[in-house]
Each structure stands twice: as structure tokens, then as C-alpha cells.
Amino acid sequence: MEPRDRIILSLDGFKSFEEAFAELDKVSAPGAIVKVKALADKLGTFVAETLAEEGYRPFIDFKIYDTPDAAAERVAVWRDAGAEFFTIHASGGEKTMKKCVAVAGEKMKIVAVTLLTSFDEEESIEMFHYTVETMTKWFASSAQRSGVYGIVASPREAAMLRGLARDDKPPIIFTPGIRPAWAEKNDQKRAATPAEAIRAGADYLIIGRPIFNPPPEIGSPREAFARIVSEIES
Numbered sequence: 277m278e279p280r281d282r283i284i285l286s287l288d289g290f291k292s293f294e295e296a297f298a299e300l301d302k303v304s305a306p307g308a309i310v311k312v313k314a315l316a317d318k319l320g321t322f323v324a325e326t327l328a329e330e331g332y333r334p335f336i337d338f339k340i341y342d343t344p345d346a347a348a349e350r351v352a353v354w355r356d357a358g359a360e361f362f363t364i365h366a367s368g369g370e371k372t373m374k375k376c377v378a379v380a381g382e383k384m385k386i387v388a389v390t391l392l393t394s395f396d397e398e399e400s401i402e403m404f405h406y407t408v409e410t411m412t413k414w415f416a417s418s419a420q421r422s423g424v425y426g427i428v429a430s431p432r433e434a435a436m437l438r439g440l441a442r443d444d445k446p447p448i449i450f451t452p453g454i455r456p457a458w459a460e461k462n463d464q465k466r467a468a469t470p471a472e473a474i475r476a477g478a479d480y481l482i483i484g485r486p487i488f489n490p491p492p493e494i495g496s497p498r499e500a501f502a503r504i505v506s507e508i509e510s
């Protein structure tokens with residue numbers, strides 16, 4: 277996999293599809309994986325269909341938490357709309373994950389979310405009564421048993437999750453909370469730089485604001501993207 281293909285461009289934060297597409301053009305990354313949530317909520321399958329028509333690879337980030345049948349119904353809708361990736365919550369249970377994987381088939385990849393990167397240690401204990409590491413490992417193990425394509429986890433837990441091999445295959449890890457040294461952390465509490473995440477074992481890096489809204493000294497979104505690609509290469 278080429279370094280540029282490890283970057284997933286997140287469109288979270290854009291209020292309109294027109295604005296989001298204009299910003300995508302500024303990055304100049306044809307064929308990139310593009311993550312959408314709010315716009316998909318607002319505009320429906322049009323988002324995935326349009327992204328696919330324009331040569332992008334749609335990543336629908338709904339983090340579904342629902343009954344097996346209800347979750348599978350949504351998977352089927354977005355599978356038929358051309359989405360390549362679709363997220364569900366590992367906390368929804370193995371029965372739900374397995375059914376989603378079966379419905380997705382070979383057309384769409386199911387990615388299970390472990391513990392949100394906005395959680396810190398105190399919040400994890402308050403919510404689940406266990407540490408971030410314990411809950412992440414538990415959710416990831418459950419997802420692996422369910423046969424999902426990959427898991428979403430903080431770069432801080434990526435190295436630990438590399439040991440959760442299933443059938444001698446390590447998990448494919450998608451990491452949000454990526455913040456280059458020159459970017460603000462914003463709401464991410466378990467963040468890491470692109471280089472730190474790759475060294476820890478991440479396969480894909482989910483990045484939005486640092487690319488689309490870089491500091492003036494970094495330059496344009498295209499220049500920010502190029503800097504991150506260079507950091508991954510190094």
C-alpha cells in the first residue's frame with residue numbers, strides 16, 4: 277500500500293456537500309478514501325453514490341449500534357449505494373457484527389469501532405468501569421471473532437491490538453485522533469502524530485481538520501496532505 281493510500285480524508289465538520297467537494301479538490305487526492313457522517317445523515321445515499329462516481333472510495337461512518345436486523349438493513353442500503361467501508365459499534369455485540377459482515381458480503385467492508393478517541397481514562401472507567409486499554413482490547417477481540425474487515429482504535433492502543441491475531445492474521449487498524457506536531461489536538465484526547473501511529477501499527481489514518489484547515493505556515497490543504505504523506509514515508 278502506498279503511503280498516500282493510508283490516509284482517509286474526513287469530511288466531518290463541513291456543512292454542505294458543495295463545500296466539502298470544493299475542499300476535496302484542493303487536496304488533489306484522486307481515488308482517496310473519504311469518510312462522511314453528518315453529510316450522509318443529511319443527504320442519504322446520494323453522498324456515497326456521488327463520491328463513488330467521482331472516483332473516491334466512500335467510508336460511511338455511522339458507528340451503528342442497533343439490533344442485528346436493524347443494523348443489517350442499513351448495511352444493505354449503503355452497500356447498494358456503493359459505499360466501500362461502513363462502521364458499526366463493537367459494543368453492539370457479536371451477533372450484530374456477524375450479521376452485518378454477512379450482509380455486506382464482498383461488496384462492502386465492515387469496520388468495528390472500539391472506544392472513541394474522545395474518551396480519556398476517567399471517562400472510560402465512569403462509563404464502563406474499566407480502563408481504556410481493557411475496554412479497547414475487549415471490543416477489538418469481539419470484533420475479530422465476528423470476522424469484520426478492520427477495527428477503529430486510538431493510535432495509542434494500536435501496538436497492543438497487533439497481538440490480537442485471528443487465524444494468524446493481525447487486525448487491520450483504522451486510527452482517528454491523528455494530529456501532526458504542527459496541528460491542534462481539538463477534541464481528541466488520545467491523539468498521536470502520523471509517524472507515531474504508523475510505528476505503533478496503524479494501517480489507515482483518519483485525518484480531517486489538519487488537512488482541510490492547516491495553520492497558515494503549513495500552507496494549503498494540498499501542502500498539508502503532502503507533508504503527512506512524507507511523514508508516513510519516513
